[in-house]
Amino acid sequence: MQNNKDMSKEIVEEETVYRLEDNPPLIETLLLGLQHMLAMFVGIITPPLIIAGVAGLSSAETGFFVSMALMVSGVTTYIQTTKIGPVGSGLLGVHGTSFTFVPMAISAANAGGLPLVLGMTLATSPVEMILSRFIKQTKKLFPPVVTGTVVMLIGLGLMEVGITDFGGGAGAENYGAVQNLLLGSFVLVIIIIANRFGKGLIKVGAVAIGLIAGYIVSIPLGLVDLTQVAESGWITIPMPFKYGMSFSWGHLLPWVMAYIITTVESIGDLTAVAEVSGEPVEGEIHTERLSGGILADGVGSAIASIFNSLPNSTFSQNIGVIQITKVGSRVVGVAVAGILFLLGFIPKIGALVSVMPSPVLGGATIALFGMVATSGMKIVIRGGLTDRKIFILSIALSFGLGVTFRPDVVAQLPEVISTVLSSGITVGAIIAIVLNLLLPQKDEERIC
Numbered sequence: 383m384q385n386n387k388d389m390s391k392e393i394v395e396e397e398t399v400y401r402l403e404d405n406p407p408l409i410e411t412l413l414l415g416l417q418h419m420l421a422m423f424v425g426i427i428t429p430p431l432i433i434a435g436v437a438g439l440s441s442a443e444t445g446f447f448v449s450m451a452l453m454v455s456g457v458t459t460y461i462q463t464t465k466i467g468p469v470g471s472g473l474l475g476v477h478g479t480s481f482t483f484v485p486m487a488i489s490a491a492n493a494g495g496l497p498l499v500l501g502m503t504l505a506t507s508p509v510e511m512i513l514s515r516f517i518k519q520t521k522k523l524f525p526p527v528v529t530g531t532v533v534m535l536i537g538l539g540l541m542e543v544g545i546t547d548f549g550g551g552a553g554a555e556n557y558g559a560v561q562n563l564l565l566g567s568f569v570l571v572i573i574i575i576a577n578r579f580g581k582g583l584i585k586v587g588a589v590a591i592g593l594i595a596g597y598i599v600s601i602p603l604g605l606v607d608l609t610q611v612a613e614s615g616w617i618t619i620p621m622p623f624k625y626g627m628s629f630s631w632g633h634l635l636p637w638v639m640a641y642i643i644t645t646v647e648s649i650g651d652l653t654a655v656a657e658v659s660g661e662p663v664e665g666e667i668h669t670e671r672l673s674g675g676i677l678a679d680g681v682g683s684a685i686a687s688i689f690n691s692l693p694n695s696t697f698s699q700n701i702g703v704i705q706i707t708k709v710g711s712r713v714v715g716v717a718v719a720g721i722l723f724l725l726g727f728i729p730k731i732g733a734l735v736s737v738m739p740s741p742v743l744g745g746a747t748i749a750l751f752g753m754v755a756t757s758g759m760k761i762v763i764r765g766g767l768t769d770r771k772i773f774i775l776s777i778a779l780s781f782g783l784g785v786t787f788r789p790d791v792v793a794q795l796p797e798v799i800s801t802v803l804s805s806g807i808t809v810g811a812i813i814a815i816v817l818n819l820l821l822p823q824k825d826e827e828r829i830c
Contacts, residue, residue, distance in 0.1 A: 400711040402473065402659055414709055415717025417590035418476055419725070420743075421750055422697050426455050426478040426722075429487070429692050433499060436491040447496075447690065449618040449726045451479050454691040456723030458682030462675060462696065463715025471675030473655045474704060474715045477682055480695040482644050482805065486636045487692060494628050496690075501627035502637045504687035509641035510680030517649075517673040523815050524649050526663065527771050530761030531814040532650035534775075535782040535807045536698045537755030542786075544751045547744030554740065561603070562741040569596035569745025577706055589703055589746050596742035605739040614729040624690050635798050641680075644695045646811045648679050651696040654757040658701060659710025663761065701757055702750030774817045782810020 430451045434444040458477035465472035490498040550562040573592035652675045656663045683693040786806030
């Protein structure tokens with residue numbers, strides 16, 4: 383009789399429309415790349431917008447800062463998906479500016495402006511490069527019960543972002559208005575219909591179709607302000623080291639810890655990408671992909687700092703896109719990379735996307751983030767569900783989500799420690815790792 387692991391792998395392979403090495407038709411590839419971009423766009427531009435405000439950048443400088451984030455995301459996505467030498471996983475793992483570093487970057491921006499932010503980004507980027515060389519040796523720290531738990535926490539944590547956009551966006555005066563809820567629901571219904579009842583291009587392009595439909599409907603409702611599009615320029619020229627760099631020993635430890643956190647998150651993300659793409663999540667092939675993927679994170683962050691951007695990491699949001707479309711082809715990653723680079727190079731295009739109403743984006747992301755969480759669940763139960771796995775998962779999720787909901791619970795701890803432990807993903811990952819090492823694995827009985 384086949385075990386659960388083999389059966390699960392066969393089911394994923396059957397459902398997958400395009401596997402890793404497949405080449406979808408050009409139109410489908412571009413449409414798939416477009417919806418990946420739409421799923422991650424806000425995630426890319428939000429951190430630089432936050433840091434630009436803290437650093438006191440002008441409108442023009444802020445626009446340049448955001449454009450650089452998009453261009454660098456395109457470059458690092460290309461490296462991650464195509465694998466250049468030892469750098470990159472070769473999976474459909476897209477890159478963007480990491481939210482993990484926002485607290486550290488805010489602190490650095492307040493202390494030394496953008497030069498300190500960029501300097502700390504470059505100085506500590508080797509942390510991930512070094513860790514990438516020891517993935518195999520530290521493999522016992524990240525078995526499926528740990529990586530699956532981290533992926534679940536990532537998905538569950540992102541749901542707050544999705545539902546916030548669904549209601550109108552953070553700080554919106556009309557948050558929760560009927561119009562917002564109906565618009566978000568309209569997008570979600572379009573995605574469901576296209577994905578479950580459509581065929582071919584309609585099915586794989588469900589997310590993009592939903593977003594485009596919601597965008598079009600928003601225009602006559604007066605929810606799209608094209609002023610920003612009209613005022614933006616046509617071309618952005620990259621300027622390495624434009625803002626200079628500085629360094630502070632006092633900021634070193636938080637940044638090092640952030641890169642360690644990102645490593646754990648990326649291991650979970652890449653494992654989830656492999657899972658939903660029908661690729662192995664154990665063995666030498668997966669270990670090699672994780673090693674190259676984490677190295678790409680480190681190299682990508684170094685490139686980002688040189689070109690005036692924040693640290694890059696593999697994005698969780700796009701796992702849901704792969705899950706819905708059943709397309710894990712790396713060719714789609716190349717399309718995403720090209721679109722992101724183009725958005726950064728031609729500011730008017732990026733501005734056109736950036737004015738998308740929050741409820742439209744929320745209608746899509748609320749489903750995508752749920753898919754991320756369920757991907758983590760599938761990883762945890764691989765090989766069967768045991769009492770030990772349930773115990774580790776329940777404790778890690780309880781503390782991880784608890785800190786996500788109430789990060790102030792660690793506010794009284796020393797600043798360095800509270801900064802690190804204010805991340806629910808970090809807390810959940812640490813607990814899952816420790817419990818996995820301490821609890822015996824002998825004579826486990828599967829209960830499911």
